[in-house]
Amino acid sequence: MSLFFSLNAVILTRMYVHTALASQWVLLLPLCFLLYDREGGLSWQRCFIWCAFGTLGVLVHGYFVPMIGLLLLCYLGIKREALSLRWFLTFLMSFAFSVFAVMYVLGAFSSGLSMGTGAKMGELSANALAFFNPGHFAWLLPAFPIPLIQAWEGMAYLGIGGIAALGAASVLYWHHAVRLTQSAAGNRCCRMLVLCGAVFYLLAVLPHFYVLQHAVFYLHYPQWLNHLLGIFRANGRFIWLPMWLLLLFGVGTLLRAVSWSRWAYCALAFCLLLQSVEVVPVVSMLRSWYVDTRLKPYLYQQMRADAGIRSLMAGHQRVIILGHDNIVHIREIEKWQRIACAAEEVHIPINEVYTARRPDELLKKDIEQYWQDLRAGSPEQGTLYVFPDPYRIREVRGLYIYQLNGYWFGTTEERDLPYHSKT
Helix, strand or coil: CHHHHHCCHHHHHHCCCCCCCCCCHHHHHHHHHHHHCCCCCCCHHHHHHHHHHHHHHHHHCCCHHHHHHHHHHHHHHHCCCCCCHHHHHHHHHHHHHHHHHHHHHCCCCCCCCCCCCCCCCCCCCCCCCHHHCCCCCCCCCCCCCCCCHHHHHHCCCCCHHHHHHHHHHHHHHHCCCCCCCCCHHHHHHHHHHHHHHHHHHHHHHCCEEEECCEEEEECCCCHHHHHHHCCCCCHHHHHHHHHHHHHHHHHHHHHHHHCCCHHHHHHHHHHHHHHHHHHHHHHHHHHHHHHHCCCCHHHHHHHHCCHHHHHHHCCCCEEEECCCCCCCCHHHHHHHHHHHHHHHHCCCCECHHHCCCCCHHHHHHHHHHHHHHHHCCCCCCCEEEEECCHHHHHHCCCCEEEEECCEEEEECCCCCCCCCEEC
8 A cells, every 4th residue: 555655746746845745654654643643442552652743744745734623533532432522622722732733833923923814715726626637747647727827736636546546436336346344443433534525625626616716606705704714725735634545544444455356456466566667767757866866856867058158147146026916826836946056156146936835925936026126227336136027127116127938137247148128
């Protein structure tokens, strides 16, 4: 079963790109504990374990915390025979205290930090058929179109082997050929996990419910809920828990069937073969990424051959990307990452607009100050400005403007390049 979880699109495509979001073990660890500790009562040791799960979620990435929290509620629901009000409050309050204490130590409640406004809710949600849409990851299946490119934040592709296992398991389960569990605790566990998966699936695909390119409906969130969920911004990532539950159901059902049918063993081996074949080119690409360079290697290698941009960057002290408002639009992130890779090659620092790693207010203030200086005709010496589009260049004064390979640059120094204009 571990092979199916390892050969997964979500993990492989984020390796060396977003290692925190590739750390899906943070979510699988409490899920595994929940499944193996269905029997028995409650204890302080178990409470400490769940506090540790919550702490890990905060330290690795905040998106894991609500998913781990709901798994804790499922765990308590499974053990309802041993559950009392005292134990219920003990587990929940201990978990919450652990999470918020670590957040406080990390500075999450510092003044000036924005906890989100819900502005990205829906733009960064998952597509309703994300489980079956390989994007550009798969080798055997074509990518299905989606209306919002940001929906790839909710990538939850099961893989062709996982889809085959899920299909075979659904047939077996529908015809009552196999059951995952026979115990009362096991049945409660299944019901709770189905409810948990359904909740996070809805949180991931709403408020815009898209099936491929078709908008089915839009759910208007109340303002308080929009602001609360906006803390996480990319709500499409909540689809990971339903994804793992579906994969667990498919592979787990076939494993149960192996005990009485060799055909189930053959089906499981065939699904694993499909999953392995599909990721061969991806694994090769990831290996080349790791060997070639550290930062965004596939983009970095493209920029190394761009002598014009490297020549333009040479001699500058910093690169400033002037994005739209406070954060560069997600459609442009890859574009700015290429600039960042080129800047790294010539050892020039770059502002953090392309990653949006800083608090919104501070980031917006910095960019707005740059714009004010440029409108006043007072650009910084030794600074290379990168513009999101040619239209706003008309607002600035005192720069030489160059257009190279689809990028618009502004600098106070005139360069011997094929194209330039003076503002």
